[in-house]
Amino acid sequence: MKQLVLASVLALGISACSQNSKKVEVHKYAMDAFGSNLNITYTGEELKGLDFAVKTFVENFNASLSTYDPSSTISRINANEESKIDSLNFKVLQQGMWWTKYSGGAFDLSVGPLVDLWGFGKNKPTQVDSAQVDSVRRYVGYGVFTVNKMILAKSYPEVRIDYNAIAPGFAADMLGDILTQKGCTNFYINVGGEIKCSGYNQDSAFWLIGIEKPIDNPGGQNEAMRYIRVMNQGLATSGNYRKFYEMDGKRYSHTIDPRSGYPVQHDLLSVTILAPEASTADVLATTCMVFGRKGAKEYLAQLQNVEYYFIYTGEDGTFKEEWSPGLEKQFVEEK
Numbered sequence: 001m002k003q004l005v006l007a008s009v010l011a012l013g014i015s016a017c018s019q020n021s022k023k024v025e026v027h028k029y030a031m032d033a034f035g036s037n038l039n040i041t042y043t044g045e046e047l048k049g050l051d052f053a054v055k056t057f058v059e060n061f062n063a064s065l066s067t068y069d070p071s072s073t074i075s076r077i078n079a080n081e082e083s084k085i086d087s088l089n090f091k092v093l094q095q096g097m098w099w100t101k102y103s104g105g106a107f108d109l110s111v112g113p114l115v116d117l118w119g120f121g122k123n124k125p126t127q128v129d130s131a132q133v134d135s136v137r138r139y140v141g142y143g144v145f146t147v148n149k150m151i152l153a154k155s156y157p158e159v160r161i162d163y164n165a166i167a168p169g170f171a172a173d174m175l176g177d178i179l180t181q182k183g184c185t186n187f188y189i190n191v192g193g194e195i196k197c198s199g200y201n202q203d204s205a206f207w208l209i210g211i212e213k214p215i216d217n218p219g220g221q222n223e224a225m226r227y228i229r230v231m232n233q234g235l236a237t238s239g240n241y242r243k244f245y246e247m248d249g250k251r252y253s254h255t256i257d258p259r260s261g262y263p264v265q266h267d268l269l270s271v272t273i274l275a276p277e278a279s280t281a282d283v284l285a286t287t288c289m290v291f292g293r294k295g296a297k298e299y300l301a302q303l304q305n306v307e308y309y310f311i312y313t314g315e316d317g318t319f320k321e322e323w324s325p326g327l328e329k330q331f332v333e334e335k
Contacts, residue, residue: 036191038175040189042179073089120254169234169282172195197230212225227331233276234275234279236282238289274308
């Protein structure tokens with residue numbers, strides 16, 4: 001689960017967007033899940049059996065994909081105690097491996113050993129030299145593991161699968177399917193900052209999301225830099241401004257480029273992606289933070305139905321914004 005939760009919902013409509021004065025029932029559901037928070041807001045009739053359905057889903061999801069639960073399927077595979085995967089692991093691995101190949105390795109489910117090396121995983125930050133990076137890089141990259149007939153085979157025992165950059169979005173999509181199957185078409189789902197929206201809020205307006213200013217604020221939530229209407233889309237934000245450390249006068253970001261083995265160094269502070277699925281937005285937000293601003297725009301230009309919003313550091317040290325042309329129609333003036 002990503003530790004950076006940058007996007008926050010504002011569950012209020014903009015009056016100019018509302019065309020319906022009829023009172024609409026609003027229901028909210030929240031629980032601790034996936035090492036973070038799970039929040040659901042939906043309108044209409046109260047859904048029967050939602051609590052049971054969500055808790056059962058979370059239990060099954062964790063039993064399969066949680067890297068925090070040592071008894072989960074993926075944890076046992078990472079510990080070389082198991083090689084057989086279940087259907088949920090297969091779905092996420094299949095999607096993740098496709099994105100690894102399509103991104104040229106900028107997105108990589110096997111990046112975990114490098115994250116640990118640089119002190120953003122189970123290890124504390126220490127001096128890292130090129131020999132260490134070269135040694136660990138052999139455990140990372142497309143082809144270090146394969147899946148055949150539901151068996152995952154590793155090239156090295158040290159290979160480790162990490163779903164942090166895809167599982168929250170994947171969970172949001174699947175929870176959306178649960179609500180849809182129960183007949184609900186107007187909902188907002190937030191899984192640790194990865195968001196899935198469908199239909200409209202209680203004011204008959206598209207769900208409104210605030211994108212925080214990229215300021216390291218341990219005391220709480222930052223004010224919004226932009227408000228965006230989410231039109232039947234998934235949304236994910238990733239950034240580098242909260243999780244970092246400094247050593248010998250140099251700043252090290254938690255975003256590791258799996259291709260080079262080193263933390264990224266560029267002016268991009270945060271990336272927000274809107275896509276048809278939350279899992280796609282989740283993957284692309286991380287991928288774009290690896291690419292940097294120029295590379296991310298070139299990469300995203302190859303994709304359809306994907307919008308982006310970047311915040312970066314200008315030459316004068318102030319925050320600058322950049323967005324895809326199609327996103328501007330979804331901006332809302334300050335609430």
